[in-house]
Amino acid sequence: MLNDQLVISNVAGPFREPREPVFSYDYSIQRATWAATHAVRVKIALAEELDYVKTKLLGTVTGSPGQQLMLNKLLSRKIGDEKLRIAEAEGWLKDRADVLVPPFTGPLAHHFPQLDAWVQTEQEALRAEIKQTIGLGA
Structure with a gap:
């Protein structure tokens, strides 16, 4: 049986999406059972996700x-990586298709507690x- 583990082969971003208050990252993902890589775009809402995490960590x-x-x-990259892990756990990345992981707001707000729990755990x-890297502290 082949290993069906998700492998991230490349990440590009952050990009500022036009007409949306979000940053996005493009991930190239691969599984041993797939012939080619597939794209996943992960969007991070500036106010509801990025600013929330910044305030929670640093005030x-x-x-x-x-x-x-x-x-x-x-x-935003750390949030994007975690949202990709959540999408994988939810089964969004099982099929061989390009996927969009939108902000965890509105209809997907029920996924936000998973992101919040990650912030608490990794705080x-x-x-x-x-x-260490930026020189800012709480």
């Missing part, structure tokens, strides 16, 4: 514009990485 964030940019890039590690 009111101050810092230079460069530090803000680096913080947004680091956290100290995320804070340490932010302090």
Whole structure:
């Protein structure tokens, strides 16, 4: 039996989506049983996901514009990676097709508690990485 584990072969982003207040990342995913890679676009809502995680981790964030940019890039990528894991656990990535993982708001708000639980679990590690790589701390 072949290993059907998901492998991420490439990630590009963040991209600012036109007409939407979101960042997005494009993941190339592969399974041993697939002939080719497939694309997954993961969207991160700026207010409902990124700003929420920033506030939860650091409170009111101050810092230079460069530090803000680096913080947004680091956290949006971490959120995107976690949303991809949630999508995999929910079975959204089982078929050989390109997939869009939208923000966990509106009709998909029931998935947000999984993201929130991840923030709680990884809180100290995320804070340490932010302090080490960007120089910002709570």
